[in-house]
Amino acid sequence: MEHLKHFRDTDFKVSDIQLFKNINKDDLIIVKNKLDSCPVVQAKSGDIILDSQSSGACLYVVLSGILAQASNTSRRQLENASTQYFAGECVGEISVLDEEASTATIAAMTDAELLLIDAPIMWHLIDESNGVARNLLQLLSFRIRAANAQLRNRQKVGEFYRQLSMVDGLTGLHNRSWLNTQLPGLIDNAHATQTELGIIMLDLDHFKKFNDNYGHVMGDEALQAAAKIISSGLRPSDFAARYGGEEMIIILPNTSRESALVVAERLCDRIRHVEIFKNDIKALPHITASLGLATLCSGQDGLAIIAAADAALYRAKERGRDQVAL
Template identity: 35%
Template structure:
């Protein structure tokens, strides 16, 4: 038999007293309710007392009660009891009504922030109030509507945080370009799309020439300025449909959808030229020699894998390096 642990909180204590009319007047669910008509029934409802950090509701449990907060405050935790609370309940608010109505396991942990007292409406008395009091039913509908709006706002906030974390995990912090993880995913999808549509696709692999000596002779801060300058030039040389990313270290990648080898050659030449002509602001009094890059390019072949396409462009890149740098090969 499944144990309904939430019928009584494990650390709560029964209080041998009845709820007062003054306390009922603070409860939002009883706003507009003729208390004289329900006070005798509510006097039979138990009151629980919770100390700080006592658990009122455990996420995933079966709940058969609605709890109305008479004193103190409660916090709602979605992920775990140790997670930051998503909201807090004050005197007059209630919790547990949704899981009581739909019979589903509870969706959150509810924990006492300080010494609390809650009035407990069991399932029978809850539905008796719904059927007997129009005002109680109306308040309940408003409460559920508000909870729905609050849940939608919470979901929206969670989605925004997820999108932020996704951007952080797929973006190179220094250059603002996407990173290798992002480009590998996008390139794989783009290759499948182009192969399905029988369209060409080309790839550029770019490496900054003698970048190690720049770091060694001028320092890593200057090296960072060079990386950002190269990223800026590449971004200005491509179309909105093209993809660019920092592949690792001083190596970058550009994906050119619907572009044949001749078009890739033109883009590679333009990038190489524009970087050569770029005056890099080092943010210091140091004068850098001209920054140059070597570029290898390749066009996707029939049924070729992403790994093989990248490897061919990388091979062309090292041919450019071996043939004197500041040039393109493909």
């Protein structure tokens, strides 16, 4: 940054600087006398004003141009920055107070003129003027609230993407990551409350042959149709996830073996009668599913009950498919 002049040589009024607004006349004289000898520098667009490598505590007041807080100094990052600083605003006040390097990167979004107020002068103004101290407290309060709001927004966005990452993009069911995360807790809760829990493993029959005959696009539609039947056939307290390929898993908390069997039989029947697409030329394709049911036993973990449901699914396939096995 290039040293241009001193503050006394500019047309900028002390009262136009937010940090020094609404202070009494005597304090305003003190501030002006201290600022007159402070340097004014020219920052070019893209110049870094403050970052973790900055040395020396200094308050920068924007006299002209715009500064922005961004992760890098690219034009796009600066223009899209959520925090920008305009004429009369300042940056670096926290570094002046705690003498630590800035945790944010502040750069010039446009060519800018900046007034530099070093730490000793800033501390003198704080000691000599209650108005300056009050304005600084208000500024810090605003910055803290803004930072907290940004943090909350980031948490909401992070939670949105976390939830999105737990959903299978094709079927809309939960995915394997969700299952690995949530099933242990559901099982621990069932053990702790001594309630029953059922697991159904569901596999679409001869799905490779279906794909070969009708194509993968129609295969995807078959998976989506099956997933829709599963979702619509469960209670709000039940869960369904795509386990992998054409295999899906259904979790039934607080459900007895007999009730879980009713659910499995109902899903098997509904999938058997679903229409994938209608075509007057081709024969109407259909799908069926094999289902294996297991209920949680004392001491079982997630791997054990899934293995039990998978073994039951294998028995359903051995017996001719399109059925439920225990």
